[in-house]
Amino acid sequence: MSDAGSSLPTDPLLPLTSPRAPLQLSFPFLREGSRVWERERKPAQPGEPPSPLPTKRTRTYSATVRARSGPVFRGVCKNFSRSQGHGFIRPSHGGEDIFVHISDIEGEYVPMEGDEVTYRVCPIPPKNQKIQAVEVIITHLNPGTKHETWSGQIISS
DSSP states (O other): OOOTTOOSOSOTTSOOOOSSOOOOOOSSOOOTTOOTTOSOOOOOOTTOOOOOSOOTTTSOHHHHHHHHHSOOEEEEEEEEETTTTEEEEEETTOSSOEEEEGGGEESSBOOOTTOEEEEEEEEETTTOOEEEEEEEEEEEOOTTSEEEBTTSOEEEO
């Protein structure tokens, strides 16, 4: 059944491609209107260690269970950079500002300075001496500011 004019590669190590259109997927998948992933990420340098910050995707099951069983805290968004993917929350009970990663924000709005939030906490490995906010939910949008949805729409509050 071998045809000399066949366009299929004979080397099994070559990836299969469609003759119509090449399929190029990158993770996270690019969505139309999303400005989060417009800039190309700097490729990891050889020998560069991975980020030690546990995102929702890389957090262990046991750390997730511990965070979910803990109390819910209240605070105010101190700052958040969508392009950098992180920010800080000022706890309402006082104390040190708490780190928040973009993957731990629930809901449709990008946090802005002054937004009231609720969150749980999870220790940051490897020493577990600092904590980060997880399951962050915006409970009250800061009035008089323009808020952006994750899809890029601007909403006035």
